[in-house]
Amino acid sequence: MATAKSASYDYLIKLLLIGDSAGQERFRTITTAYYRGAMGILLVYDVTDEKSFSNVRNWFSNIEQHASEGVNKILIGNKCDVEDKRVISKEQGQALADELNIRFMETSAKANIGVEEAFFDLARDIKKRLIDTQQAQQTRQREEVKLDSSPVKSNSHASVGSEAELGYLRDLYLPKKQDDRHIDNGLIIYKTITSYPPVKQLSPSDRKRILVTGGAGFVGSHLVDRLMWMGHEVIVVDNFFTGSKRNVEHWIGHPHFELVRHDVVDPFMIEVSQIYHLACPASPPHYQYNPTKTVKTSVMGTINMLGLAKRTKARFLLTSTSEVYGDPEEHPQKETYWGNVNPIGPRACYDEGKRIAETLTYAYMRQNDVDVRVARIFNTFGPRMSPADGRVVSNFIMQAIKGESLTLYGDGEQTRSFQYVHDLVDGLILLMNKNYSEPVNLGNPEEYTIRNFANMIREMVLQPPLSPDNVDIKILPAALDDPKKRKPDITRAKKYLGWEPGFSVKQGLQETVDWFKVQVTEGSI
Numbered sequence: 001m002a003t004a005k006s007a008s009y010d011y012l013i014k015l016l017l018i019g020d021s022a023g024q025e026r027f028r029t030i031t032t033a034y035y036r037g038a039m040g041i042l043l044v045y046d047v048t049d050e051k052s053f054s055n056v057r058n059w060f061s062n063i064e065q066h067a068s069e070g071v072n073k074i075l076i077g078n079k080c081d082v083e084d085k086r087v088i089s090k091e092q093g094q095a096l097a098d099e100l101n102i103r104f105m106e107t108s109a110k111a112n113i114g115v116e117e118a119f120f121d122l123a124r125d126i127k128k129r130l131i132d133t134q135q136a137q138q139t140r141q142r143e144e145v146k147l148d149s150s151p152v153k154s155n156s157h158a159s160v161g162s163e164a165e166l167g168y169l170r171d172l173y174l175p176k177k178q179d180d181r182h183i184d185n186g187l188i189i190y191k192t193i194t195s196y197p198p199v200k201q202l203s204p205s206d207r208k209r210i211l212v213t214g215g216a217g218f219v220g221s222h223l224v225d226r227l228m229w230m231g232h233e234v235i236v237v238d239n240f241f242t243g244s245k246r247n248v249e250h251w252i253g254h255p256h257f258e259l260v261r262h263d264v265v266d267p268f269m270i271e272v273s274q275i276y277h278l279a280c281p282a283s284p285p286h287y288q289y290n291p292t293k294t295v296k297t298s299v300m301g302t303i304n305m306l307g308l309a310k311r312t313k314a315r316f317l318l319t320s321t322s323e324v325y326g327d328p329e330e331h332p333q334k335e336t337y338w339g340n341v342n343p344i345g346p347r348a349c350y351d352e353g354k355r356i357a358e359t360l361t362y363a364y365m366r367q368n369d370v371d372v373r374v375a376r377i378f379n380t381f382g383p384r385m386s387p388a389d390g391r392v393v394s395n396f397i398m399q400a401i402k403g404e405s406l407t408l409y410g411d412g413e414q415t416r417s418f419q420y421v422h423d424l425v426d427g428l429i430l431l432m433n434k435n436y437s438e439p440v441n442l443g444n445p446e447e448y449t450i451r452n453f454a455n456m457i458r459e460m461v462l463q464p465p466l467s468p469d470n471v472d473i474k475i476l477p478a479a480l481d482d483p484k485k486r487k488p489d490i491t492r493a494k495k496y497l498g499w500e501p502g503f504s505v506k507q508g509l510q511e512t513v514d515w516f517k518v519q520v521t522e523g524s525i
């Protein structure tokens with residue numbers, strides 16, 4: 001008789017196949033199919049039946065042929081309570097198990113001896129194997145991610161003391177070993193975090209209290225990593241509309257770190273010496289999802305943070321955007337260009353929101369002596385972008401990983417210039433700490449048409465069995481008011497900050513693709 005049965009052990013629910021060798025021939029077809037799906041197999045013979053014992057070897061070789069590799073097995077001598085009819089001794093059973101190199105036990109289904117134990121032993125073995133395999137797989141993937149550990153442009157931000165080892169930063173989003181969190185059979189298991197990434201020791205007079213609004217977002221969390229590493233105290237305020245606790249989970253509980261769920265639309269009281277104001281949805285589908293809220297976030301959020309800066313005499317940095325240039329008629333765009341924005345179009349909630357945020361910033365500077373900085377950020381990408389973000393980099397990478405067609409909006413001749421997130425963070429920290437109050441473009445002037453960009457990502461992501469030839473590019477209608485070209489003039493950043501991007505787009509993209517692949521394999525996104 002062969003039966004399939006489910007067993008639950010320590011949250012592990014798997015199919016266990018139980019059968020006895022006496023019925024093997026009859027159930028060969030069924031069991032062959034079962035073998036393939038089984039994670040563990042109990043090979044049961046009767047200690048009272050010589051034939052069933054002698055069938056075991058045959059059965060075992062069938063399993064070796066049809067079951068998946070590494071399937072866990074236990075040999076069971078059943079009916080051990082029927083001593084007077086026993087023909088196979090316990091020693092014979094053990095000897096056979098030793099020969100087959102599997103675990104052995106005797107049971108009695110009728111007298112309920114050892115049956116549960118057998119199931120649980122097998123379930124435990126399966127669980128161990130799954131964890132070992134998963135860990136080995138993760139280690140392999142991380143090793144495959146070709147990480148170069150050169151310092152992050154140590155020349156550019158030596159002056160502000162943030163020269164971080166790239167390897168250190170990467171470990172924060174691609175940890176080498178995740179003692180605190182592992183994924184087991186669809187469950188995310190968090191343990192108490194008992195250690196944190198190291199941070200620099202700063203004297204109390206050098207250590208600043210820094211507020212980062214939107215610090216749980218994609219750019220914000222990388223900025224937080226860097227400020228923490230530099231030895232500062234960091235307070236993150238985020239409403240988690242597009243940010244995620246996971247982005248900063250490695251700092252939660254650290255004595256230098258605080259995470260506050262708060263919407264900047266409401267006032268926030270705290271004593272700080274620097275404010276990086278990032279809070280605002282940044283991807284077109286997100287900021288267009290609730291346009292009035294986007295305007296409120298830019299206007300009221302910026303007023304609240306400028307008010308805080310005025311009261312505490314904190315230095316205030318606004319993260320503005322290249323979108324203030326709208327659909328530009330000047331190319332590349334200098335900071336002196338006033339822009340070409342449609343004030344009533346679908347992008348206006350963000351573009352005009354950021355323009356008024358800049359207006360507010362300079363009004364507080366002139367009227368209230370607030371010490372201000374304004375960064376105009378051009379298209380940025382990197383690890384921790386949400387796959388549902390809707391921006392072109394995450395869309396194309398996720399589509400290519402899944403083997404889906406890449407969605408090209410319009411003819412693909414529009415251009416963008418993309419920068420890697422670590423370069424942007426360098427620029428933000430430098431800008432905050434230098435003595436320059438005019439707006440500064442932060443972007444990488446490497447310019448691509450979106451069509452060429454799609455091709456580059458296809459080639460980077462797709463390996464056999466999928467190749468760029470069998471993943472299409474699907475043309476969709478162009479987005480309304482989509483800027484036709486965009487490229488930063490970074491003369492100002494070079495001159496006043498000593499900043500320029502250190503990563504090529506390809507280098508940054510390769511690492512971003514590797515990060516997305518690991519997340520997909522882990523089932524985290």
Ligand SMILES: O=c1ccn([C@@H]2O[C@H](COP(=O)(O)OP(=O)(O)O[C@H]3OC[C@@H](O)[C@H](O)[C@H]3O)[C@@H](O)[C@H]2O)c(=O)[nH]1
Nearest residue numbers: 282284321322379391392395407408409414450479482
């Ligand atoms: O799937 C997609 C997504 C986007 N695109 C196109 O790719 C280009 C870039 O689009 P994104 O959505 O990534 O970014 P955009 O340049 O439109 O806006 C961005 O500008 C700078 C930042 O301040 C903001 O993060 C964001 O608003 C656009 O032409 C868009 O139409 C596609 O062709 N396919």
